[in-house]
Amino acid sequence: MTAGDRRVGGERTVRVEVDRDACCGAGNCVLTAPEVFTQDDADGLVLLLADAPPAASGERVRRAADLCPAGAIHVT
Template sequence: MKITVDQDKCVSSGQCVLNATEVFDQRDDDGVVVLLNDSPDGEDADNARKAAAACPALAIHIEK
Protein backbone atom coordinates (compact mmCIF):
# COMPACT_ATOMS: atom_id res chain seq x y z
CA MET A 1 0.00 0.00 0.00
CA LYS A 2 1.18 3.50 -0.86
CA ILE A 3 -0.75 6.58 0.28
CA THR A 4 -0.54 10.08 -1.11
CA VAL A 5 -2.57 13.13 -0.16
CA ASP A 6 -3.52 16.22 -2.13
CA GLN A 7 -3.29 19.06 0.36
CA ASP A 8 -4.74 21.47 -2.22
CA LYS A 9 -7.98 19.44 -2.30
CA CYS A 10 -8.24 19.00 1.47
CA VAL A 11 -11.20 20.79 3.09
CA SER A 12 -10.00 20.18 6.66
CA SER A 13 -12.96 18.02 7.68
CA GLY A 14 -10.81 15.83 9.93
CA GLN A 15 -12.32 12.54 8.78
CA CYS A 16 -8.83 11.22 8.06
CA VAL A 17 -7.66 11.76 11.63
CA LEU A 18 -10.88 10.40 13.10
CA ASN A 19 -10.44 7.17 11.13
CA ALA A 20 -6.65 6.70 11.15
CA THR A 21 -4.77 8.62 13.83
CA GLU A 22 -1.55 6.69 13.22
CA VAL A 23 -1.55 7.57 9.52
CA PHE A 24 -2.91 11.13 9.34
CA ASP A 25 -2.75 14.37 11.28
CA GLN A 26 -3.83 17.94 10.58
CA ARG A 27 -1.82 21.16 10.46
CA ASP A 28 -2.46 23.36 13.47
CA ASP A 29 -2.90 26.57 11.51
CA ASP A 30 -5.48 25.50 8.93
CA GLY A 31 -6.43 21.85 9.56
CA VAL A 32 -5.10 20.55 6.25
CA VAL A 33 -4.18 16.86 6.19
CA VAL A 34 -0.63 15.77 7.05
CA LEU A 35 0.50 12.28 6.07
CA LEU A 36 2.38 10.57 8.91
CA ASN A 37 2.85 7.13 7.35
CA ASP A 38 2.66 6.58 3.60
CA SER A 39 2.94 2.77 3.80
CA PRO A 40 0.90 1.49 6.75
CA ASP A 41 0.14 -2.17 7.29
CA GLY A 42 -2.32 -4.24 9.28
CA GLU A 43 -5.00 -2.35 11.15
CA ASP A 44 -3.48 1.01 10.19
CA ALA A 45 -3.88 0.11 6.51
CA ASP A 46 -7.52 -0.82 7.08
CA ASN A 47 -8.10 2.45 8.91
CA ALA A 48 -6.40 4.40 6.10
CA ARG A 49 -8.82 2.86 3.61
CA LYS A 50 -11.72 3.93 5.81
CA ALA A 51 -10.27 7.43 6.00
CA ALA A 52 -9.95 7.63 2.22
CA ALA A 53 -13.56 6.53 1.82
CA ALA A 54 -14.73 9.11 4.39
CA CYS A 55 -12.80 12.04 2.90
CA PRO A 56 -15.38 14.45 1.44
CA ALA A 57 -12.78 16.09 -0.83
CA LEU A 58 -11.30 12.80 -2.12
CA ALA A 59 -7.88 14.14 -1.14
CA ILE A 60 -6.49 10.75 -0.07
CA HIS A 61 -5.22 8.39 -2.75
CA ILE A 62 -4.28 4.76 -2.08
CA GLU A 63 -2.30 2.55 -4.42
CA LYS A 64 -2.19 -1.17 -3.72
Protein backbone atom coordinates in the same frame (compact mmCIF):
# COMPACT_ATOMS: atom_id res chain seq x y z
CA MET B 1 -4.77 -9.32 -2.13
CA THR B 2 -7.01 -6.32 -2.85
CA ALA B 3 -6.18 -3.36 -5.08
CA GLY B 4 -3.65 -1.05 -3.46
CA ASP B 5 -2.14 -3.78 -1.29
CA ARG B 6 1.48 -4.86 -1.43
CA ARG B 7 3.56 -7.23 0.58
CA VAL B 8 6.47 -5.98 2.67
CA GLY B 9 8.18 -8.54 4.87
CA GLY B 10 5.24 -10.88 4.30
CA GLU B 11 2.66 -8.34 5.52
CA ARG B 12 0.11 -6.56 3.36
CA THR B 13 0.68 -2.80 3.21
CA VAL B 14 -0.79 0.12 1.32
CA ARG B 15 0.77 3.29 -0.05
CA VAL B 16 -1.01 6.53 0.77
CA GLU B 17 -0.84 9.95 -0.86
CA VAL B 18 -2.69 13.11 0.15
CA ASP B 19 -3.56 16.18 -1.91
CA ARG B 20 -3.36 19.12 0.48
CA ASP B 21 -4.65 21.43 -2.26
CA ALA B 22 -7.88 19.41 -2.38
CA CYS B 23 -8.18 18.95 1.41
CA CYS B 24 -11.05 20.82 3.09
CA GLY B 25 -9.92 20.09 6.66
CA ALA B 26 -12.92 17.97 7.69
CA GLY B 27 -10.70 15.73 9.84
CA ASN B 28 -12.43 12.43 9.06
CA CYS B 29 -9.05 10.90 8.21
CA VAL B 30 -7.58 11.84 11.58
CA LEU B 31 -10.54 10.36 13.41
CA THR B 32 -10.40 7.17 11.33
CA ALA B 33 -6.64 6.52 11.21
CA PRO B 34 -4.79 8.80 13.65
CA GLU B 35 -1.63 6.73 13.32
CA VAL B 36 -1.42 7.74 9.65
CA PHE B 37 -2.99 11.22 9.43
CA THR B 38 -2.93 14.44 11.42
CA GLN B 39 -3.97 18.02 10.72
CA ASP B 40 -1.67 21.00 10.38
CA ASP B 41 -2.08 23.32 13.36
CA ALA B 42 -1.72 26.38 11.10
CA ASP B 43 -4.31 25.64 8.42
CA GLY B 44 -6.14 22.47 9.55
CA LEU B 45 -5.22 20.59 6.38
CA VAL B 46 -4.19 16.95 6.31
CA LEU B 47 -0.64 15.90 7.05
CA LEU B 48 0.54 12.40 6.30
CA LEU B 49 2.45 10.72 9.14
CA ALA B 50 3.26 7.55 7.19
CA ASP B 51 3.03 7.09 3.41
CA ALA B 52 3.45 3.33 3.89
CA PRO B 53 1.51 2.67 7.11
CA PRO B 54 1.67 -0.58 9.06
CA ALA B 55 -0.29 -3.47 7.61
CA ALA B 56 -2.75 -3.30 10.51
CA SER B 57 -3.79 0.20 9.39
CA GLY B 58 -4.74 -0.75 5.82
CA GLU B 59 -8.48 -1.04 6.34
CA ARG B 60 -8.63 2.21 8.35
CA VAL B 61 -6.66 4.02 5.65
CA ARG B 62 -9.07 2.81 2.96
CA ARG B 63 -12.01 3.87 5.14
CA ALA B 64 -10.44 7.31 5.65
CA ALA B 65 -10.11 7.69 1.88
CA ASP B 66 -13.76 6.68 1.43
CA LEU B 67 -14.89 9.17 4.09
CA CYS B 68 -12.87 12.11 2.76
CA PRO B 69 -15.44 14.60 1.43
CA ALA B 70 -12.81 16.28 -0.78
CA GLY B 71 -11.31 13.08 -2.23
CA ALA B 72 -7.89 14.24 -1.04
CA ILE B 73 -6.66 10.78 0.04
CA HIS B 74 -5.38 8.30 -2.52
CA VAL B 75 -4.54 4.69 -1.69
CA THR B 76 -2.37 2.76 -4.14
